[in-house]
Amino acid sequence: MIPDEYGIFTAEVPLNQLYRVVHFLFKDPALEFNFLTDICGVHYPDDAGRELAVVYHLQSMRHNTRTRLKVFVPITKPEVPSLTGIYASANWMERETYDFYGVQFLGHPDLRRILNMDEMVDFPLRKEFPLEDPLREDKKDYHFGR
Amino acid sequence: MKTNLEFTAEFHQPDIPDIPYNTLNLGPTHPATHGIFQNVLKLDGERIVSGEQTIGYIHRAFEKIAERRPFYQITPLTDRLNYCSAPINNTGWYLTVEKLLGLKVPKRVDYMRVMVMELARVADHLICNSILGVDTGALTGFTYVYQYREKIYEIYEEICGARLTTNMGRIGGFERDFNPRVFELTRKFLQEFPPVWREFENLLTRNRIFMDRTIGTGGLGVERALNYGFTGPNLRACGIDYDLRTAEPYCSYEDFKFDVPVGTTGDTYDRYVVRNEEIWQSLSLIEQAIKKIEAEPPGVYHADADHYYLPPKQEVYKNMEALIYHFKIIMGEIDAPVGEVYQAVEGANGELGFYLISDGGRTPYRLHFRRPCFIYYQAYPEMVKGQMLSDAIVVMSSLNVIAGELDA
Numbered sequence: 235m236i237p238d239e240y241g242i243f244t245a246e247v248p249l250n251q252l253y254r255v256v257h258f259l260f261k262d263p264a265l266e267f268n269f270l271t272d273i274c275g276v277h278y279p280d281d282a283g284r285e286l287a288v289v290y291h292l293q294s295m296r297h298n299t300r301t302r303l304k305v306f307v308p309i310t311k312p313e314v315p316s317l318t319g320i321y322a323s324a325n326w327m328e329r330e331t332y333d334f335y336g337v338q339f340l341g342h343p344d345l346r347r348i349l350n351m352d353e354m355v356d357f358p359l360r361k362e363f364p365l366e367d368p369l370r371e372d373k374k375d376y377h378f379g380r
Numbered sequence: 381m382k383t384n385l386e387f388t389a390e391f392h393q394p395d396i397p398d399i400p401y402n403t404l405n406l407g408p409t410h411p412a413t414h415g416i417f418q419n420v421l422k423l424d425g426e427r428i429v430s431g432e433q434t435i436g437y438i439h440r441a442f443e444k445i446a447e448r449r450p451f452y453q454i455t456p457l458t459d460r461l462n463y464c465s466a467p468i469n470n471t472g473w474y475l476t477v478e479k480l481l482g483l484k485v486p487k488r489v490d491y492m493r494v495m496v497m498e499l500a501r502v503a504d505h506l507i508c509n510s511i512l513g514v515d516t517g518a519l520t521g522f523t524y525v526y527q528y529r530e531k532i533y534e535i536y537e538e539i540c541g542a543r544l545t546t547n548m549g550r551i552g553g554f555e556r557d558f559n560p561r562v563f564e565l566t567r568k569f570l571q572e573f574p575p576v577w578r579e580f581e582n583l584l585t586r587n588r589i590f591m592d593r594t595i596g597t598g599g600l601g602v603e604r605a606l607n608y609g610f611t612g613p614n615l616r617a618c619g620i621d622y623d624l625r626t627a628e629p630y631c632s633y634e635d636f637k638f639d640v641p642v643g644t645t646g647d648t649y650d651r652y653v654v655r656n657e658e659i660w661q662s663l664s665l666i667e668q669a670i671k672k673i674e675a676e677p678p679g680v681y682h683a684d685a686d687h688y689y690l691p692p693k694q695e696v697y698k699n700m701e702a703l704i705y706h707f708k709i710i711m712g713e714i715d716a717p718v719g720e721v722y723q724a725v726e727g728a729n730g731e732l733g734f735y736l737i738s739d740g741g742r743t744p745y746r747l748h749f750r751r752p753c754f755i756y757y758q759a760y761p762e763m764v765k766g767q768m769l770s771d772a773i774v775v776m777s778s779l780n781v782i783a784g785e786l787d788a
Contacts, residue, residue: 238720239719240479240480240719240720240721240722242722244720268606268607269606269609270609271609271724271731271733271750272722272733272735272748272750274735274746274748276737276745276746277746289735289748291722291733291735291750295606295620295622298627298628300722302720302722321607321609322604322607322608322609322758322759323607323608323609323755323756323758325758326754326755326758327755330754334443348435349435349437349439349787350437350439351437358441358444359443359444363444365441365444365445365447365448366448378711378713
């Protein structure tokens with residue numbers, strides 16, 4: 235595997251191949267990625283048609299290697315296959331990603347919010363969700379000559 | 381026509397719904413559940429049939445806040461993840477940024493970091509194991525060893541001025557050099573603590589009641605533990621020799637000699653024993669680190685990187701260059717390179733990972749914390765299934781779930 239400049243092999247996977255690729259990495263005896271380190275979402279609002287990314291960090295405990303997989307989905311139809319059938323740990327990580335980005339994990343047994351309250355309607359880590367009052371004037375970049 | 385007697389007989393039909401199991405809310409007000417975890421357990425008598433957790437809503441949106449902050453100002457957020465061992469989190473964050481910037485720190489800084497991180501690990505395991513004693517009914521051990529956490533905090537205080545949320549160090553090194561009092565206090569700690577810890581072990585490790593309460597409870601097979609994403613002492617208790625300090629060494633851990641203790645069955649007792657052994661290993665690591673620090677040329681406590689290392693305050697008062705860099709760094713004027721970095725450190729209860737996406741701006745585009753507690757706490761219902769109700773408390777306690785890390 236060829237790592238990127240920071241030491242982890244990174245690949246973008248087509249959405250319809252994701253489950254098959256992860257399952258292959260999990261099962262193949264030469265690779266044996268038996269450990270799901272992390273799932274998280276990223277929002278790229280300017281990238282039309284692929285606004286939401288889901289990033290998977292996989293790890294092989296036996297061979298001590300890591301890899302990073304990414305899938306991109308449009309924000310209008312954010313549907314990604316769930317990995318709960320392969321890794322039990324994917325359950326809460328996917329719930330967290332759903333909670334913050336609104337990614338629908340197809341096949342997830344119990345897709346609910348986990349860190350925010352159930353009545354919430356926003357997906358707070360998307361870029362359009364303001365962190366502070368947008369009308370506030372004292373933190374604008376031009377105040378600092380940027 | 382119904383008689384009055386018939387009517388009352390019909391009215392008094394016992395209307396007991398057919399519920400085979402009792403439901404019990406374990407927490408959030410139980411002392412072992414830290415005030416936020418609610419476990420809805422279904423009980424058959426005193427035996428747990430199934431459980432479901434809610435992890436509370438202390439969510440503080442660290443990841444969102446981090447998107448508006450320059451890199452230095454994210455350190456206080458990492459303090460509050462696992463507040464029992466804040467220096468490990470701080471160092472993990474600095475390592476992430478250093479990896480992004482391509483900074484190399486001197487060996488002496490690495491050894492200083494190792495010393496601080498191992499002190500933090502001792503403090504964390506100390507609390508976990510002594511609280512495990514409390515949850516089985518042995519308060520004495522806890523009150524006895526708790527003062528030694530305070531001694532560790534005094535060392536932190538000497539290094540950086542803070543005790544719990546340390547905010548220790550800088551990107552590229554430390555804020556200032558360790559003064560002689562730090563080494564003096566650490567040596568004193570290394571002398572005074574082992575006999576006390578030995579005594580604590582004598583109190584619990586071969587204690588009949590403690591063994592009965594912990595052996596064979598809360599175990600999870602190796603395969604399930606891996607599948608559930610266990611790391612750290614909880615995984616090593618299952619018998620997997622995986623430690624980031626040896627598997628992917630950071631901070632020059634490869635220069636040290638230490639063992640990675642592993643258990644066999646992964647039950648509560650094994651987790652306790654693994655943590656105990658890790659404390660001994662950490663004490664040896666601290667001792668080695670002090671020797672190595674003293675063997676290195678003195679006075680080197682940061683990397684030679686003006687653009688990223690925040691200059692010491694004394695310099696800022698006297699030196700114009702330092703003042704300019706201080707201002708530029710604090711205001712986030714110096715941009716980071718574009719890149720994606722994943723850096724993990726062996727936190728006190730597992731792999732603490734930082735996934736940082738930088739778009740070249742002054743703040744991270746996206747920052748994700750991989751919190752070990754959040755990932756393995758979901759295995760809890762499976763671990764207590766079929767156990768007694770009293771085991772549920774002990775299992776939760778030995779998992780070392782820290783609320784701050786669960787809800788980042």
